[in-house]
Amino acid sequence: MTPVPxxxxxxxxxxxxxxxxELVEACSCAPAHPQQxxxxxxxxxxxxxxxxxxxxxxxxxxxxHKMIRYEIKQIKMFKGFEKLxxxxxxxxxxxxxxxxxxxxxxxxKQYLLTGQILSDGKVLIHLCNYIEPWDDLSLSQKxxxxxxxxxxxxxxxxxxxxxxxxxTAPNECLWTDWLIERKLYGHQAKHYACIKRSDGTCSxxxxxxxxxxxxxxxxxx
Numbered sequence: 001m002t003p004v005p006x007x008x009x010x011x012x013x014x015x016x017x018x019x020x021x022e023l024v025e026a027c028s029c030a031p032a033h034p035q036q037x038x039x040x041x042x043x044x045x046x047x048x049x050x051x052x053x054x055x056x057x058x059x060x061x062x063x064x065h066k067m068i069r070y071e072i073k074q075i076k077m078f079k080g081f082e083k084l085x086x087x088x089x090x091x092x093x094x095x096x097x098x099x100x101x102x103x104x105x106x107x108x109k110q111y112l113l114t115g116q117i118l119s120d121g122k123v124l125i126h127l128c129n130y131i132e133p134w135d136d137l138s139l140s141q142k143x144x145x146x147x148x149x150x151x152x153x154x155x156x157x158x159x160x161x162x163x164x165x166x167x168t169a170p171n172e173c174l175w176t177d178w179l180i181e182r183k184l185y186g187h188q189a190k191h192y193a194c195i196k197r198s199d200g201t202c203s204x205x206x207x208x209x210x211x212x213x214x215x216x217x218x219x220x221x
Contacts, residue, residue, distance in 0.1 A: 027099035029128035031159050031184050033175050034141060035193055037130035039153035041114035043080035043123055044145065045087060046134060047072040049105040054094060066094035070103060075110065078145045083117050090115060090123045099126035110134035112145070138190040140206070148205070152194045155202035159184075170201040 038044055050071045057065035070090050077087070090113060093100035103111060112132050115125035125131060134142075156172045158165075160179050167174060173194035177186035188204070195205045 026097055027127050029099070031178075032130075033157045033159075033194070034130050034185075034189055035144070035149045035152055036157050037114060038079070038145070038149045041079065041129060042117045043084065043087070044078040044112070044114045045072075045080070046075045046078070046110060047087070047090075047113055048075065048107050048110055049103045050107050052103070052105040055091075057093075065098075067091045068094050068100060070105065072113075073107065079114075079150070080117065084121070084123070087123055090125050092125050096127075099128055101125055101127055101129075101131055103131075112137060140191045140193075144193050148193045148195065152196055152202065154196050155194045157194050171196065173202050173204055 032040075050073055052071070053069045054066050055069045057063055057067045068091070070092070072087060072090055074087050077084075080087075096102070110133070112130065112134055113125055114129045114131065115123050116129075118124055152173075154171065156169065157175050158167070158172055160174050160176045163179065165174055165176070165179070175188060177184055177188045180186065180188075192204045192206050194202050196202050
């Protein structure tokens with residue numbers, strides 16, 4: 001049996017170590033329905049990206065982390081009026097392993113941006129927020145941004161990965177895109193909102209044109 005050269009073994013070990021480090025450092029986000037991400041965000045806006053610049057993450061000279069500062073042109077604000085009137089910049093981690101977001105800074109493509117407002121007034125966005133090209137949103141999603149999603153912020157949306165899957169509380173809606181289509185952002189994510197009724201229970205509401213496939217709400221008998 002021919003012995004394996006030590007240099008080859010070292011290279012393989014180095015590659016494996018690097019790969020493990022990548023996996024450990026990779027950004028990880030729990031699946032969430034668009035409505036839930038909207039409800040959890042302090043700011044929701046429609047905007048164009050004018051330019052980008054790499055800036056220090058803080059004023060601390062010992063902090064080596066970087067941020068990308070996107071200069072934006074705000075088109076419409078859906079949420080966050082009480083804290084900010086107009087947003088000029090949004091910030092995101094430079095490294096994708098820290099959930100940094102890469103956006104096209106060409107002043108043409110429009111985005112739906114959601115994020116958090118820091119204590120210093122800066123807006124922070126990352127991969128775990130709901131950030132989508134505006135043209136990729138369905139008509140129902142665009143209409144839901146005004147009020148419909150926020151009407152259901154007191155509801156709980158639970159992701160169903162397998163059957164049986166049933167509600168455990170009256171204010172719960174079951175998100176079944178993965179069960180039906182084997183993808184998270186299917187027809188239910190694009191065409192439905194979980195709305196709280198007057199009696200405190202929550203149920204799916206479909207707005208806009210009907211989806212191509214029939215949706216089955218398995219929370220109902």
